[in-house]
Amino acid sequence: MSATVIGNKSIKELLDKYTFAQSFLEQNNLVIDGKEHLTMKEYLASFTVEEAEDMALDPHTILMGFEEYIQQMLSFLGEDKSDVESLTINAGKDKTGKQESFGSFTIKTGEIIAIVGPTGSGKSRLLGDIEWVAQRDTPTSREILINGEKPDFKWRFSTSDKLVAQLSQNMNFVMDLTVAEFLDLHAESRMVENKKDIIEKIITCANDLAGEKFERELPITSLSGGQSRALMISDTAILSKSPIILIDEIENAGIDRKKALSFLLSQDKIVLMATHDPMLALLGDKRIVIKNGGIHKIIETTKEERSMLKEIEAVDQKVQNLRASLRQGEILKPESFN
């Protein structure tokens, strides 16, 4: 549908046909009350020159924008929701210009890949390559394929349809809203249908991950660090359409990290995680070792490592128990460690 077609439809017709058009009018501060019968063009023409100047309103731009918005929403709503099944990294060059030796590496949904390497080695650059679906046009000259094919460039620029969701270390909530209001807002921007159920599900899962439970009516800014992380993970896993999740080290405090990861995987995501924590690194199926800007090695977690994982988890569990005891105001004794 072109801008002229939209311009010639009555506002009522547009709102009936495209329920999402309401938010466009709202966000552009266009008050319709009682003018639904006008066509969009008539409505925009109903402002005097002075009013239009006051509102900094350009009818042509609004019409063009409205058309673009409707097109974007239609294609967003019409899309198959889970169309990413694999991600392939084709080798590029390290910082000295030397060819990376791994050839090609494919990650499938449901896999966890850890990324390890010293500071400045190029971990973030690798994550950046994935987010930008690099086509040999970044400093590393790597190429990223989706489902084995050259990707659609929509991944680079779409706001509703990002390839990658990120959870990073020092994230916070800054909005002045309760947990429920906040999730409602997010669900709205994602255009989900069964909003209520989804919000309940997110809160339940978040409470399952968090050390301490929280209420839906609590302001998000007053959640503890652990609760915030739990809510972010639960929300990202359930509401974000992005098939790939990048994690910059999930902090230990107040959240069950193993549960969090398996929860993300249960939502058919690909998880890439920069970490130095042995438990998390070994939870991954494979780990990418970065050195000097290049992928130096790709190591599959060995059987032996997996068996060590049990011990590491046991130690981790003990520390968690100690933490829980401290929280409860108990006095720790040597036997608390058993």
Added chain:
Amino acid sequence: MNLVTVSGPPSSGKTAVILKTIESYQKQEISVGVIKFDCLYTDDDIVYEKAGIKVRKGLSGGLCPDHYFVSNIEEAFAWGQKENFDVLISESAGLCNRCSPYIKDIKAICVIDNLSGINTPRKIGPMLKSADIVVITKGDIVSQAEREVFASRVSMVNPKAIVMHVNGLTGQGSFELGTLLYDKKLDTDNLKGKELRFSMPSALCSYCLGEKRIGADYQMGNVRKINLEK
């Protein structure tokens, strides 16, 4: 030479984003200069100089900074040509959210940050609505959900724009932004006759001209009264 106009609310991260983007050009040997427009004060010129970037600044003082921009951009452009830049970037702080220093056929970038609140996109006029690229900064501080909600609000007021996330501290996303900024084919010889994308307000009242006294007797020109009735 390419001209790129960068605008955005104060402290939204314009300088940080421009610096990181220029850094990503260094290997490609693209030479970039910056002209900074502000109202009362800026030390951005020092920041750019420190990074080895040629810079000039203009303070509008008692004038509207965007009016000042239009009246001086031609001279700034000539300076850039004399310096043989491939790209001249103008940075200006949008102060009243009404105006924008964007010129037709000249790339326009609006930098806005995630911390400014989800109702901010609808409060900003042409500076946001008529930009070609909207760069959202400070994503490192907020949750994925907040980034998504914020970006969707930006897209709603400017559906045609490319919306990108750039981290002004680490530079994540700046290389990618850089690939969208410079295009040899978009070289311009001069600005004469080019037009602003959106007209500036027609306000001109006695206070614009230096009047200080309060009272109806002293108000002349384009005066409008507030309506306090319900």
